[in-house]
Amino acid sequence: MAVPEKDRQPGSEIADPRNEVGELVGRLAAPGELEPAERRRLLGRLAQALSAGARKARATGVGRGRWLADVFLNIAPRIPIRDLHTLAEHHHGLTGEELADDLVRTAQKATMTVGAIGGALAAAEFAAPPLLLSAPAQLVAETIVVAAIEVKLLAELHEVYGVRVEGSGAQRAIAFTAAWAKQRGIDPLAPASVSLALGAATKTALRNRLMRTLGRHLTTFGPFLTGAVAGGALNRMATKKLGEAVRNDLRVKLPRDDRRDPIEPRHRDELDP
Incomplete structure (x- = not known):
């Protein structure tokens, strides 16, 4: 059933799961390498x-931070979250701390690439001033x-460390988003952590975290390619810091008896017949 116009949240009209925004973010955040040209296009x-x-x-008076959080x-x-079995398959059979290391490295590379591409686009826009309107x-x-x-x-680090979050897919996604806002x-x-994830304090934390991330990306507007270097480096450091904080x-x-790798690591040479 369609949601009445007056009951819609700001941002929902362009971030509906059936809308292009959700699809594009899902593709850009999905595992696997994207060609630079394809990533830039998306x-x-x-x-x-x-x-x-x-x-x-802006026309309806909704603040940028609130709108960004609602989007x-x-x-x-729509963010693709893999279970532990799929993670091990995608990361060459790694488990435990080795798998966590690889997840953080992969995420660092992905956010660094986004920052670098943004910087390259910004450099092109400085060469063509009218395009700055799209900045x-x-x-x-x-x-x-x-x-x-x-x-x-x-979310995937929770899988690696065996910390299960109950609830529907949407509830778990919101709970992980709330955790990201608080780092x-x-x-x-x-058990109430999922049901409380959309409280006022959490929404404020999410808005503030997104605005800090947005502020970090202002560095991509440096002249020539300095923005690409700065944007990539800052993203990489921030993602590494997040990974370390969440892992710790x-x-x-974890319950005291479970403070160990959920799956014992295996040597790579044991993976081949």
């Missing part, structure tokens, strides 16, 4: 798709994609 399409929603939000909450269920939408697109990659990393792991001994948090939050 990021450009995402910026275009977001620009109309941003203009509508992200609408697309969070804000580009920054929003970069911010949403980096946030999606990091939420995905956080923390989810406490498995707090999950180790502490």
Whole structure:
């Protein structure tokens, strides 16, 4: 049943799961390598798709931070989260701490690439001043994609450390998003953590985290290719810091008897017949 116009959340009109925004973010955050040209093309399409929603939000008086948070909450269920078995398959049979290491490295590479591509696009826009009108939408697109990659990393680290989050797919996505906003792991001994994920304090934390990420991407507007270097490096460091914080948090939050790798690591030479 369609949601009445008056009951719709800001951002939902362009971030509906059936809409292009959710599809593009899912593709940009999905595992596997994307060719630079394809990633650049998808990021450009995402910026275009977001620009109309941003203009509508400004026209209705919705603050950028609130609109950005609402958009992200609408697309969070589209972020592809892999279970432990699939993670091991995609990462050459690695398990335990080795798998966690590889997940963080992969996420760092992905967010670094988004920052570098954004910087390259910004450099081109400095060479063509009229295109600077599209700059804000580009920054929003970069911010949403980096946030999606990091939420995905956080969720998959929970799989690696055996910290199960109960609830439907949408509920779990929101809980992981709330954890990302606080840069923390989810406490498995707090069953209300999922149901409280959309509280006012959490929404404020998400809005603030997204705006800080957006501010970080302002560095991509440095002249020539300095923006690409700065944007990539800052994203890489931020993702690494998140990975370390969440891993430390999950180790502490595991029940005492389970503070070990959920699956014993195997040597690579044991994986081949």
